[in-house]
Amino acid sequence: MNYRQDFPIFKNRPDLIYLDSAATSQKPQAVLDAVYGFYKSMNSNVHRGTYPLSEEATEAYEDARKTVSSFINAAHPHEVIFTRNATESVNLVARAYGDAFLNKGDEVLLTKMEHHSSIVPWLQLKDRKGIVLKYLDVSKEGRLIFDPKLITAKTKFVSVTAMSNVLGTIPDLKPIITAAHAVGAKVLVDACQSAVHIKTDVQALDADFLVFSGHKLYAPTGIGVLYAKTDILNQMPPFLGGGDMIHEVFLDHFTPGELPNKFEAGTPHIAGAIGLKAAIDYVNKIGFPVIQKIENELTEYLLGKFKALPYVRIIGPADMMGRGPVISFVIEGIHAHDMAEGFATKGICIRAGQHCAQPLMDYFEIPATARISLAIYNTKDEIDAAIRTLEEIYKYFNP
Ligand SMILES: Cc1ncc(COP(=O)(O)O)c(C=O)c1O
Structure with missing residues (x-):
């Protein structure tokens, strides 16, 4: 099957070679139609109107929640909180859960391969409450070392990525979650990169919290997800205050609303949630076995091409074991930004920089990497074009 044709951007820009889906994915027609369809014939606010148009919008918005809930196998749709993105979801947890339940001296365990979104909110909590941050290490091959x-008995919270946005590594989460639960710690899984490539099952993982962004999953920007277990959400105080998240408001106090509204203050991104539902329906229709077959074949093909170029150093697992379609690399003597510019001159979009993972760059003692990330719409021809370009860039810098 050729899924590329489902993505109108490739018809509108026939020369585009987009190898940066880990930054954000392109959007299929079905998602564009869903967003346009909402504004065209259903636009109204949710949870407020007593007229049919608003009831319809509310139903579509809540239906999106149900779709997300089954997609990640949550026990109940009210365990799905819509946010702006994964970053906001982690901040919500660090603020609402962290401020209420973590105290001076409590340990929060992160990993050296986390995105800044899963580090900075905990550094901020450290400044507010005096928690102690610890980090799981990474091997030189780019694997997480558990x-x-x-x-320890002091560990109260663990946050770990389900797929590194730099290395492509897919850590084995189960032993970490089991060990964390054995000491009563809660676990947050950052599924921002993994959600589009591998099946997410919060109950099988026994994750307490899980976050992802819609825009990396073929959905619009501005819509994200926080999953948390019902009992935790019930214990947690609200994050933002305002309309929709309350039960009653008086001049001197308020009472919070029921789940999930308690954590969704203000008018939500209704069209975004509806777009996310369409994206998930699209992914479900293809199915993860097919998605993985396509993406693994492309990843293996790219890794093979890289291995044939002695000057390319892959940063991350060099084989297919426990990795996804996100491949970072460096070339001695050529800055990643110069590489990305070289690619750009050929209409090839790759990412270069620290990828919001400065501690990981420091660990590998490199200033930056170039990164190719693949999705179901990519082709071997595009990889061939990227490799040809890389050879030209190398020759330019090493005449
Ligand atoms: C692993 C990981 N976590 C979190 C984020 C943050 O996502 P967003 O910028 O959509 O909030 C990203 C984005 O690149 C990511 O790759």
């Missing part, structure tokens, strides 16, 4: 000794 040292159970880092989980």
